[in-house]
Amino acid sequence: MSFTTSADLVEFAEPFLGSQAMATGAVTERALRSPLFTRLFRNVYVASTVPVTHVLRCRAAALLAPSRAVLTGCSAAAVRGVELVGTHDPVEFVLPESVLFAMQDGVHIRRTSRGRIDSEPWQEIRLASSARLAFDILTNTKLHRSLPRVVGYLDALLRAGEVDASVLADYMRGRRDNGVVRAKKVLRLADPRAESIPESELRVWLTVAGLEPDPQVPVHDEHGVFAGRLDLAYPTQKLAVEYDGDWHRGGDQPQRDEARRQAIRALGWRFVIVTKAELYEAPKAVVASVRAALSRESAA
Template identity: 50%
Template sequence: MTITTKPHELVDVFRGSVARRDGYVTKGQLRGPRFRRLFQDVYAPADVPVTHALRCRGAALIVPKEAVLTGRSAATVLGVELARPNDPVEFVVPEESRFGPIKGIHVRRTAVDRKESRPWHGIRIARPPRVALDLILRLSPRTRGWVRRLRIAVPDIDAFLRARKVNARRLLREMSGRRNWGIRLARQVVALSDPRAESLPESELRVVLTVGGHHAVPQYRILRHGREVARLDLAIEETKTAIEYDGRWHEDAKQRLLDEARRERLVAEGWRFVIVTADKLAGDYRLILDEVREARRGR
């Protein structure tokens, strides 16, 4: 059998069993180069870029109708890119649901009030306050360590607040009276959140500093005659200590020269710098705190 046209069902994601039943494709064609399998019985044309939103739409074809897309998946669909293309698609389903497991789909069983979600592609998607709550509650009880949980959850909430999908006051109101596992952590995450942060690693670094007893202001503006002359990722103003995150793109030779020139000007004005790389942030956070203490004492 040859496909001479491209029916609507085969332009986007589709269920292989339905396409075969309706005569659009054969089993052999599904296994060929024209299609890509996303999940069990879910396919997309091979020339369609795989995004997380595409995989969310694909997963919606096979989850129960009462399933609610939430967490990083819902945030990404709403325009806050927290999930990478091939990250698990996150759902909550009623506790009595027998759905799963399916590779590539993460399911959490818990109650979701009908008002906390809205219709989406045949299932439901959480509304922003519930998405924000699930960004925290999604953490497994097996995620070890209070600090580790904060380092994962606070950056997500910072990004969601920065996108103005919800505000901290609304979130705290939504959490009032809840008894969910992790609700105490959720309240602390919201208390530590700050929408001024401009990247996930910067938010994580701020959590590390806060845990170490340092109050650092994100995106600190240095003004001269009322005009901004420099901006620091994080700053402890009283000791003129700057803590900056240098991601991989700062390794570019041209960017490195720009960074050095900028920092030399600020050092001449009395600032001291602690530079945190991706490797440092992934390592023992106590070493970062040691560097910050040394910089502050150096004043």
């Protein structure tokens, strides 16, 4: 079988098992190996005209999973509309210990000895409930996500209304699963006012160092006119701490940022600006910079 136009590939717009497609004569092995198709997992393909997203990879992984497998964690969050991870981050599952599921690249499997996994039917397998997916994000230490990053994920879930803090606290009460101690710490550090995951991470680095800032602080001039909102701030010392990600460097955003900060500086505020490289490569140095700025104010 040959494919000459994108229309020929319409039936392959959803992930499919290569072995099944070849068995029915819908596609040849040679075609599967050609640029016409994208290999998502071993034996799972999609037409190369289809943009690959994390949710698409979740649907692809579901074709390989046993029916009792539960899509969970950041993968389940993506399916529910909260994007926390990148396209090629591992697709996360939780399964009862007795259920077999062969490991392969791009799939992360966690097992539980507890009975029922809170979930609902999805794609011939199951999708974790909001509380369960959040619980798995908070307790899974094998993915080696930092404490600040996990707090950022929870902040995003809370901000989106996907999970409620009190419901999650009740869900964790009395549980002794691995990672539950860290999960409770994450819940204590969470704050849905954060507007981005890096902002959450910056707040957590400062908080665990004993420099707890206030998030999303509005600033008004002496006449009550709104001058701007600060990512993180120490109002008593009039010190603002802001994260400038890559998007702050594009278009007219740098000029807009500087104009806002100049107006706020005119009201007596100082700024510590943190870049992406500083936050992820030297977070302790960022903490030291903020501590030094606060110390200068105290000594003044």
